[in-house]
Amino acid sequence: MGKPRIAVIGAGLMGHGIAWRFAAAGHAVTVQDPHAPAIEALPRRIEEICAFLVRDAAIAARVTGTLDLAAAVADADVVIEAAPERLAIKQEIFTQLERCALRGTILCSNTSVIPISEIAAKVTDKSRILGTHFWNPPHLVPLVEVVSMGSDNRPAAERIAALLHEVGWHPVFVNRDIAGFIGNRLQHALKREAIALVAAGVCDAETVDDVVKLGFGARLAVLGPLEQSDMVGLDLTKAIHDVLLPDLDVTPHAHPYLDALITKGETGMKAGKGFRTWTPETAEAVRERLRAFLAGMKNS
Numbered sequence: 001m002g003k004p005r006i007a008v009i010g011a012g013l014m015g016h017g018i019a020w021r022f023a024a025a026g027h028a029v030t031v032q033d034p035h036a037p038a039i040e041a042l043p044r045r046i047e048e049i050c051a052f053l054v055r056d057a058a059i060a061a062r063v064t065g066t067l068d069l070a071a072a073v074a075d076a077d078v079v080i081e082a083a084p085e086r087l088a089i090k091q092e093i094f095t096q097l098e099r100c101a102l103r104g105t106i107l108c109s110n111t112s113v114i115p116i117s118e119i120a121a122k123v124t125d126k127s128r129i130l131g132t133h134f135w136n137p138p139h140l141v142p143l144v145e146v147v148s149m150g151s152d153n154r155p156a157a158e159r160i161a162a163l164l165h166e167v168g169w170h171p172v173f174v175n176r177d178i179a180g181f182i183g184n185r186l187q188h189a190l191k192r193e194a195i196a197l198v199a200a201g202v203c204d205a206e207t208v209d210d211v212v213k214l215g216f217g218a219r220l221a222v223l224g225p226l227e228q229s230d231m232v233g234l235d236l237t238k239a240i241h242d243v244l245l246p247d248l249d250v251t252p253h254a255h256p257y258l259d260a261l262i263t264k265g266e267t268g269m270k271a272g273k274g275f276r277t278w279t280p281e282t283a284e285a286v287r288e289r290l291r292a293f294l295a296g297m298k299n300s
């Protein structure tokens with residue numbers, strides 16, 4: 001039997017990277033996007049990753065772009081949806097996927113935070129619907145969270161995890177369908193406190209970033225937070241929590257400081273200003289530093 005055929009729905013930032021990685025592992029990949037410019041840009045974006053990682057014309061030749069969802073998924077064994085993070089769009093796509101894909105095709109969403117049960121709300125057979133949460137850039141970051149809604153999803157989850165492992169990703173199972181899964185819950189718990197510290201005038205945004213990157217962040221790629229707790233002792237962890245947890249920020253919604261920046265149009269690198277100030281050159285330098293670091297990590 002040949003390698004499973006992959007369809008990726010959405011040719012954006014995540015979609016093209018996911019497609020590249022499957023193609024690099026020898027899978028035929030069809031990428032669908034309803035916007036012609038996204039499909040026109042696909043070969044160039046695939047080529048850019050090849051130029052950075054592996055110069056092999058066969059990779060690009062395995063990736064086909066189309067505007068037509070039904071054609072993209074007609075013979076796919078696995079579909080990965082990477083369309084915009086809007087529930088209505090995803091629900092509509094999954095309704096179409098149920099109609100157009102083969103009965104045995106596994107249908108996955110790369111949603112960042114939306115519970116899979118909400119995305120699958122209008123689908124009849126939910127046993128083949130999963131979350132597969134890749135991390136940006138998906139051709140370089142190894143983790144994929146495989147999210148199940150319940151035990152009915154387990155066979156599909158195990159099949160997808162085996163495939164992802166074969167392709168070179170590191171799948172983990174998320175056994176409850178909760179908003180944000182594991183990684184984004186952790187990441188945004190950290191961001192909530194980071195924003196609260198800046199808003200309270202404890203430090204500026206650059207200092208927060210330095211404290212993370214040069215402090216505990218310097219070891220995070222090799223020492224997880226619970227491993228680190230075991231290393232220092234759970235008694236110390238508890239003593240710290242007794243003092244600290246009652247003092248942490250618990251704002252139950254986006255912080256007003258974040259809202260205020262957005263209202264001023266300070267939305268980050270794309271606007272030249274967010275928590276910090278950016279020029280196109282300094283923004284590109286950060287992206288380049290990240291690419292080089294992740295590529296080195298992958299090859300180490």
Ligand SMILES: NC(=O)c1ccc[n+]([C@@H]2O[C@H](COP(=O)([O-])OP(=O)(O)OC[C@H]3O[C@@H](n4cnc5c(N)ncnc54)[C@H](O)[C@@H]3O)[C@@H](O)[C@H]2O)c1
Pocket residue numbers: 009010011012013014015032033034035038081082083084085086089093110111112113133134135136
């Ligand atoms: N960007 C990240 O860091 C990141 C990380 C992990 C997960 N995700 C998730 O991946 C998904 C895609 O994010 P992205 O950053 O690639 O977005 P993006 O905006 O770069 O790409 C989305 C693509 O979907 C296309 N699209 C729009 N409507 C569509 C439809 N009805 N059917 C198919 N395609 C459609 C757009 O034309 C665009 O090319 C989102 O759910 C996002 O939350 C993003």
